[in-house]
Amino acid sequence: MNKAKRSLIVLVVLALAALFLLPSIRWYxxxxxDEKILATGSSEQIREYAWRMARNDLAELxxxxxxxxxEPLPAGIEWMADRAKKLYKELGKAxxxxxxxxxxxxxxxxxxxxxxxxEDHYRTRILKIKNLQNTVxxxxxxxxxxxxxxxxxxxxxxxAKLGHSLSLSEREEAMSRALEVLNNRIDKFGLTEPxxxxxxxxxxxxxxxxxxxxxxxxxxxxxxxRLAFHIVDDEATARLDDYLTTNPAGIGADLxxxxxxxxxxxxxxxKFYKKDKYGxxxxxxxxxxxxxxxxxxxxxxxxxERTNDPITxxxxxxxxxxxxxxxxxxxxxSANVGKTLAVVLDDxxxxxARISEAIRESVRMTGFSVEESANLALILxxxxxxxxxxxxxxxxxxxxxxxxxxxxxKRAVLIGLLAVMAFMLVYYKGAGINAALAQVVxxxxxxxILSGFNLTLTLPAIAGFVLTVGMSVxxxxxxxxxxxxxxxxxxxRRAAVEAGFGKAFWAVMDGNITTIIAALFLAQLGSGPIQGxxxxxxxxxxxxxxxxxxxSRLLFDFGTDRxxxxxxxxxxxx
Amino acid sequence: xxxxxxxxxxxxxxVLLSVALIAFGIVGLATKGINLGVDFQAGINxxxxxxxxxxxxxxxxxxxxxxxxxDTRAVLVFSGADxxxxxxxxxxxxxxxxxxxxxxxxxxxxVSARVTDGAGKPAVTxxxxxxxxxxxxxxxxRLSREPETETEYFAGMDKVRAAAATIGSVSVQSVGERIxxxxxxxxxxxxTDPKFSTTSAERIRTALETAFGAGRVxxxxxxxxxxxxxxxLADNAWKLTLFTVLAILAYATVRFKIxxxxxxxxAILHDALIMIAFIVWTRIEFNxxxxxxxxxILGYSINDTIVIFDRIREDRRLLPTEPFHTVLNxxxxxxxxxxxxxxxxxxxxxxxxxxxxSGSIKDFALTLFVxxxxxxxxxxxxxxxxxxFWNDQAEKRKKAQGTAPTxxxxxxxxxLKPAK
Numbered sequence: 001m002n003k004a005k006r007s008l009i010v011l012v013v014l015a016l017a018a019l020f021l022l023p024s025i026r027w028y029x030x031x032x033x034d035e036k037i038l039a040t041g042s043s044e045q046i047r048e049y050a051w052r053m054a055r056n057d058l059a060e061l062x063x064x065x066x067x068x069x070x071e072p073l074p075a076g077i078e079w080m081a082d083r084a085k086k087l088y089k090e091l092g093k094a095x096x097x098x099x100x101x102x103x104x105x106x107x108x109x110x111x112x113x114x115x116x117x118x119e120d121h122y123r124t125r126i127l128k129i130k131n132l133q134n135t136v137x138x139x140x141x142x143x144x145x146x147x148x149x150x151x152x153x154x155x156x157x158x159x160a161k162l163g164h165s166l167s168l169s170e171r172e173e174a175m176s177r178a179l180e181v182l183n184n185r186i187d188k189f190g191l192t193e194p195x196x197x198x199x200x201x202x203x204x205x206x207x208x209x210x211x212x213x214x215x216x217x218x219x220x221x222x223x224x225x226r227l228a229f230h231i232v233d234d235e236a237t238a239r240l241d242d243y244l245t246t247n248p249a250g251i252g253a254d255l256x257x258x259x260x261x262x263x264x265x266x267x268x269x270x271k272f273y274k275k276d277k278y279g280x281x282x283x284x285x286x287x288x289x290x291x292x293x294x295x296x297x298x299x300x301x302x303x304x305e306r307t308n309d310p311i312t313x314x315x316x317x318x319x320x321x322x323x324x325x326x327x328x329x330x331x332x333x334s335a336n337v338g339k340t341l342a343v344v345l346d347d348x349x350x351x352x353a354r355i356s357e358a359i360r361e362s363v364r365m366t367g368f369s370v371e372e373s374a375n376l377a378l379i380l381x382x383x384x385x386x387x388x389x390x391x392x393x394x395x396x397x398x399x400x401x402x403x404x405x406x407x408x409x410k411r412a413v414l415i416g417l418l419a420v421m422a423f424m425l426v427y428y429k430g431a432g433i434n435a436a437l438a439q440v441v442x443x444x445x446x447x448x449i450l451s452g453f454n455l456t457l458t459l460p461a462i463a464g465f466v467l468t469v470g471m472s473v474x475x476x477x478x479x480x481x482x483x484x485x486x487x488x489x490x491x492x493r494r495a496a497v498e499a500g501f502g503k504a505f506w507a508v509m510d511g512n513i514t515t516i517i518a519a520l521f522l523a524q525l526g527s528g529p530i531q532g533x534x535x536x537x538x539x540x541x542x543x544x545x546x547x548x549x550x551x552s553r554l555l556f557d558f559g560t561d562r563x564x565x566x567x568x569x570x571x572x573x574x
Numbered sequence: 575x576x577x578x579x580x581x582x583x584x585x586x587x588x589v590l591l592s593v594a595l596i597a598f599g600i601v602g603l604a605t606k607g608i609n610l611g612v613d614f615q616a617g618i619n620x621x622x623x624x625x626x627x628x629x630x631x632x633x634x635x636x637x638x639x640x641x642x643x644x645d646t647r648a649v650l651v652f653s654g655a656d657x658x659x660x661x662x663x664x665x666x667x668x669x670x671x672x673x674x675x676x677x678x679x680x681x682x683x684x685v686s687a688r689v690t691d692g693a694g695k696p697a698v699t700x701x702x703x704x705x706x707x708x709x710x711x712x713x714x715x716r717l718s719r720e721p722e723t724e725t726e727y728f729a730g731m732d733k734v735r736a737a738a739a740t741i742g743s744v745s746v747q748s749v750g751e752r753i754x755x756x757x758x759x760x761x762x763x764x765x766t767d768p769k770f771s772t773t774s775a776e777r778i779r780t781a782l783e784t785a786f787g788a789g790r791v792x793x794x795x796x797x798x799x800x801x802x803x804x805x806x807l808a809d810n811a812w813k814l815t816l817f818t819v820l821a822i823l824a825y826a827t828v829r830f831k832i833x834x835x836x837x838x839x840x841a842i843l844h845d846a847l848i849m850i851a852f853i854v855w856t857r858i859e860f861n862x863x864x865x866x867x868x869x870x871i872l873g874y875s876i877n878d879t880i881v882i883f884d885r886i887r888e889d890r891r892l893l894p895t896e897p898f899h900t901v902l903n904x905x906x907x908x909x910x911x912x913x914x915x916x917x918x919x920x921x922x923x924x925x926x927x928x929x930x931x932s933g934s935i936k937d938f939a940l941t942l943f944v945x946x947x948x949x950x951x952x953x954x955x956x957x958x959x960x961x962x963f964w965n966d967q968a969e970k971r972k973k974a975q976g977t978a979p980t981x982x983x984x985x986x987x988x989x990l991k992p993a994k
Binding site: 032033034035037038049052150152249390391392393394395396397403404405408409411412415416419420423424427459460463466467469470471473474477478481485503506507510511512513514515516517518519521522524533534537 | 826911924
């Protein structure tokens with residue numbers, strides 16, 4: 001390969017690395033802290049933020065539009081002019097020369113579209129930042145602070161309770177119920193979105209960044225999650241809707257309404273959720289007023305399944321209650337014909353269905369989409385499989401300890417790098433510059449791979465980097481020692497470099513491949529921190545192969561072509 | 575040309591030394607046992623700090639108000655739909671006394687901060703919010719402070735141990751500066767209490783609060799590992815070490831000959847055993863970090879060995895008529911510079927980890943350091959000694975089978991090559 005081609009490859013790799021690194025730099029250095037807090041929130045919190053912002057902004061816009069004369073756009077929502085311009089264009093209307101509150105509002109055909117449009121604006125803005133966060137180097141819990149918990153579903157206890165061993169599908173259902181319950185509850189805590197992952201057959205891994213109160217996890221995992229049926233007060237719900245349109249701040253995070261006349265005694269407000277396309281709960285933006293006491297407890301459900309209506313082909317959900325439950329349900333439904341029945345799991349409304357007639361044990365629900373009905377059937381079915389959760393391991397690290405660790409890590413990397421570079425410069429003189437440069441490129445490549453592949457940086461991973469800095473010089477050392485030998489044997493610069501790289505090639509490869517083998521096995525070791533270390537070790541080895549065999553070689557060749565005759569590589573060789 | 579060092583003369587002594595060291599380690603393992611960390615021994619490690627209550631902070635405005643305190647700064651972030659988004663930072667060293675800081679907090683709309691104790695103490699004595707960022711609400715949250723002077727010091731190992739002893743057999747360890755009153759309390763899970771995982775953290779805190787008063791204990795960090803988890807980890811650790819060794823053995827067999835592969839694997843097993851001996855006798859905690867150090871050395875030490883083997887292979891091709899021991903010595907000598915320099919650069923890195931980090935990473939660096947010394951030594955003496963031994967045996971066997979064919983070569987006669 002000629003030099004131009006090789007230089008091009010090096011430049012392409014460096015540019016690609018810069019591209020990988022860019023999102024991380026933007027997130028960690030150029031995103032303000034308050035936007036970070038919003039973006040790290042759960043999707044529900046983001047939804048709620050957009051919901052409130054839209055109501056506030058629209059109220060302000062309407063106020064300005066109602067005022068006599070042409071009020072300009074209120075401060076803070078000037079961005080709406082651009083949006084309005086687009087809408088005017090779509091409608092084929094001529095845009096006014098200057099945007100006023102009135103003309104912007106006129107762009108929307110109804111209050112509802114205006115509302116959803118503004119909501120969309122805020123949501124996309126925050127989701128964009130959130131997406132950015134998902135493409136950057138993640139900080140492990142030991143650096144960001146937070147809590148990681150491994151939870152096990154106690155399936156043997158459930159089997160003992162049911163009196164029979166669980167079938168495979170029952171196990172899966174019990175597990176998905178446990179996950180559902182955890183998802184429900186953990187979302188209520190903290191400001192950041194938790195990670196909840198199935199681990200193995202009966203384990204669940206939970207990670208809550210930022211929060212580190214070990215006693216709080218107990219409230220999350222205690223109990224099995226409660227499924228119940230409640231009656232919805234449709235009138236009060238409508239009243240609440242009207243009230244919130246004008247008073248978006250009228251409802252707090254605890255779902256208490258500021259105006260006490262709206263929700264009658266014995267009733268409470270709950271949020272209504274749908275599954276999004278990832279199967280996660282998503283708040284629909286609606287609140288329902290339901291009875292405080294459940295009309296029927298879900299543990300009376302014996303089985304539930306999704307079927308298709310034989311005539312219309314529409315998806316149906318059929319669930320069967322035990323005798324006692326059937327009696328209660330009959331009394332409940334006969335007293336509430338025409339009203340809505342809400343299916344509530346741990347204070348979250350999962351579905352609502354109109355009661356058309358009085359029903360006993362066998363209940364049929366219609367009017368749902370295929371997916372909705374499948375989800376609902378699963379929720380109902382799993383009510384019969386309440387599984388206890390047990391904490392297997394738990395690690396909680398305070399955020400400020402994490403900050404200290406970052407500082408320590410930075411210092412260790414920097415000083416380690418400087419010490420190694422200084423040593424190489426002293427020992428190998430001119431060639432040392434070459435090695436030092438290769439190390440800087442190496443560190444840069446390692447960071448960009450970490451960022452590009454969205455890997456997690458932990459303190460052990462930082463240790464891995466420091467170690468790689470020391471170890472990866474090895475490739476340079478092997479090559480330099482070889483070049484020295486060739487020079488001692490009387491070869492000139494070009495030949496010595498050529499032979500040095502050629503003969504050292506397999507030694508470098510063999511050494512690095514065995515280390516990478518060890519690192520890959522290390523990466524399999526259960527817990528997170530060691531994985532980080534192993535991955536960084538493997539990455540470091542790979543990138544050092546590139547820098548030692550490619551970048552460093554190129555630097556030598558440039559020197560040779562500049563007309564250098566000797567190699568400044570040792571104090572003993574002139 | 576460099577003078578060839580007769581490394582093969584040291585083989586016997588080296589093997590004896592290594593066997594002695596490893597035996598010493600095994601004796602220690604049998605008599606003293608290994609100091610298993612929380613990863614491998616079910617139980618809880620609770621890091622606590624004993625403090626004075628300092629400030630009560632509450633928030634009555636709209637939106638989110640989030641407060642976090644680190645060693646040097648306090649940060650107040652307002653966010654959400656109903657509040658102007660903003661971030662206010664306070665440099666604790668420049669914030670004067672706690673009551674100055676309290677009034678600075680209170681100047682923000684909706685925030686109210688009240689000093690409960692130590693109004694005149696400097697703001698830097700504030701204890702960080704270990705439990706993460708605090709979301710302020712109408713119910714006040716308490717910030718604590720650490721003792722400013724020796725007269726305010728109220729903990730001490732004996733007192734903490736006595737307080738913790740009320741819940742069972744615990745071990746207590748002091749960490750950090752004495753005046754900061756930080757301790758690790760360790761309670762083992764013996765499997766008798768089914769509620770251990772959910773109650774033990776609280777039990778430790780309650781025991782300390784009974785002894786030192788309510789609000790005097792701040793939990794910094796909690797690690798809990800259940801019985802099954804630690805067992806899984808231990809099983810995995812064994813398997814992984816085994817598979818790593820097998821994979822390296824396979825690769826080395828493909829690239830070299832079987833005796834080289836076995837020599838290399840023997841050398842890395844040697845390093846692992848030396849490190850275990852070190853861990854046993856220094857009572858360093860054996861946890862995932864130390865395990866990682868051992869596995870890393872497996873990869874690191876093999877690197878050294880392979881480089882020498884690579885050289886032996888090359889030299890044998892160049893000097894096919896020389897006796898094996900001569901080639902061996904020549905190759906080790908030629909690569910010695912490289913072996914030493916690589917060890918030095920890696921040690922520089924490891925030492926920088928050792929001196930500039932804290933906690934389990936420090937132990938990790940120390941174990942790694944020992945492993946590197948052992949790795950370099952085993953590369954030169956153990957791996958090569960095995961290959962030399964194998965070769966000697968093979969030659970002996972050849973001679974025994976039939977002296978005629980091998981003795982034909984006259985070129986092999988001189989055993990020593992004159993050194994220049």
